[in-house]
Amino acid sequence: MEVPFINFEPMHNEIRDEIIEAFKKVYDRNWFILGESVEKFEKNFLKFCNTDYCISCGNGLDALCLILRGYDIGVGDEVIVPSNTYIATALAVSNVGAKVVLVEPDIKTFNIDVNKIEEAITKRTKAIIAVHLYGRPVEVDKVRVLCEKYNLKFIEDAAQAHGAIYKGEKIGSLGDAAGFSFYPGKNLGALGDGGAILTSDIVLAQKVRALRNYGSNIKYHNEYKGVNSRLDEIQAEFLIVKLRYLYKWNNERQKIARLYIERINNSKLILPDLNLVKESVWHVFPLRTECRNELKQYLKDKGIGTLIHYPIPIHLQKAYKDLGYKLGDFPIAEEISTTVLSLPMWYGMSEDEVNYVIDVLNQW
Numbered sequence: 409m410e411v412p413f414i415n416f417e418p419m420h421n422e423i424r425d426e427i428i429e430a431f432k433k434v435y436d437r438n439w440f441i442l443g444e445s446v447e448k449f450e451k452n453f454l455k456f457c458n459t460d461y462c463i464s465c466g467n468g469l470d471a472l473c474l475i476l477r478g479y480d481i482g483v484g485d486e487v488i489v490p491s492n493t494y495i496a497t498a499l500a501v502s503n504v505g506a507k508v509v510l511v512e513p514d515i516k517t518f519n520i521d522v523n524k525i526e527e528a529i530t531k532r533t534k535a536i537i538a539v540h541l542y543g544r545p546v547e548v549d550k551v552r553v554l555c556e557k558y559n560l561k562f563i564e565d566a567a568q569a570h571g572a573i574y575k576g577e578k579i580g581s582l583g584d585a586a587g588f589s590f591y592p593g594k595n596l597g598a599l600g601d602g603g604a605i606l607t608s609d610i611v612l613a614q615k616v617r618a619l620r621n622y623g624s625n626i627k628y629h630n631e632y633k634g635v636n637s638r639l640d641e642i643q644a645e646f647l648i649v650k651l652r653y654l655y656k657w658n659n660e661r662q663k664i665a666r667l668y669i670e671r672i673n674n675s676k677l678i679l680p681d682l683n684l685v686k687e688s689v690w691h692v693f694p695l696r697t698e699c700r701n702e703l704k705q706y707l708k709d710k711g712i713g714t715l716i717h718y719p720i721p722i723h724l725q726k727a728y729k730d731l732g733y734k735l736g737d738f739p740i741a742e743e744i745s746t747t748v749l750s751l752p753m754w755y756g757m758s759e760d761e762v763n764y765v766i767d768v769l770n771q772w
């Protein structure tokens with residue numbers, strides 16, 4: 409049996425007619441940038457996340473950059489990010505000219521270790537970007553307390569956590585602002601690139617809305633040196649369709665995750681602790697093992713696709729050699745990068761496919 413790491417086919421077959429209608433709507437309207445579809449999606453998405461403002465943009469990296477620029481964070485400032493996140497979180501900080509300050513994750517949840525944040529805070533620290541990695545909400549309450557104590561902005565990187573819930577509240581409504589990505593592989597994905605900023609801060613919302621469109625709210629009147637980072641009308645219309653299914657698709661991911669956790673039974677594998685990640689929307693299903701590369705090859709030979717999220721931590725990336733770090737500086741991020749492996753996780757996986765993955769892992 410072949411079980412790919414990801415397969416969009418079942419999801420896209422189910423919504424095929426609606427997506428084609430969405431395409432026709434925009435095509436026949438002949439209005440492609442910043443129009444009624446973008447407005448409607450922004451309204452739907454802010455309602456979904458239960459916050460006040462939604463400003464869509466070109467991608468998730470831009471969403472984070474725009475938030476930082478909106479808060480005037482730049483050269484001379486420091487921003488805290490987890491040492492094991494996807495590179496985009498750090499790039500957002502670098503792209504606005506601020507310094508990336510890495511804080512280790514908790515090896516059980518893979519999310520930033522809230523007990524290690526305080527020692528990384530300096531006079532220059534302006535914000536914490538808390539990443540809900542793999543779809544798992546971070547310990548929001550503890551991040552909030554620190555942000556209040558030190559007067560920092562609490563920015564959520566929610567690129568992997570559309571629809572996740574923390575103590576009854578939606579991810580994206582928990583900090584000062586949140587950045588989302590609609591890259592096709594995310595839990596809510598466009599058919600191309602896309603992103604959004606959510607916030608309840610009206611000042612930030614107005615500034616970011618201008619920044620994404622050349623720094624202009626009124627055509628040809630430019631208040632800021634902005635960028636061009638907009639969600640296309642066509643992608644917005646696709647996202648309006650897909651948002652309606654997000655609960656269903658996330659539920660299915662949660663069902664698959666529960667089956668994996670309940671039935672994978674192999675002492676060589678460290679599985680997620682369901683009690684710690686109950687509200688995860690399982691953007692990926694990670695497990696850990698000392699013999700990760702062997703396991704990856706074994707699964708490949710059995711027709712099962714896997715990926716590593718992520719094989720090289722930020723401090724060991726060539727792009728960040730200016731930070732001056734070496735192997736051993738962030739041991740937990742390094743440990744995760746050498747032991748973590750993500751199993752197939754997509755809407756429409758059949759019971760047979762899930763059981764096959766489980767059986768093959770149990771026979772290893």
Ligand SMILES: *Cc1c(COP(=O)(O)O)cnc(C)c1O
Binds near residue numbers: 601
């Ligand atoms: C995908 C992702 C981003 C960036 O989103 P893009 O739309 O690809 O630019 C940022 N942060 C995290 C954690 C992500 O997974």
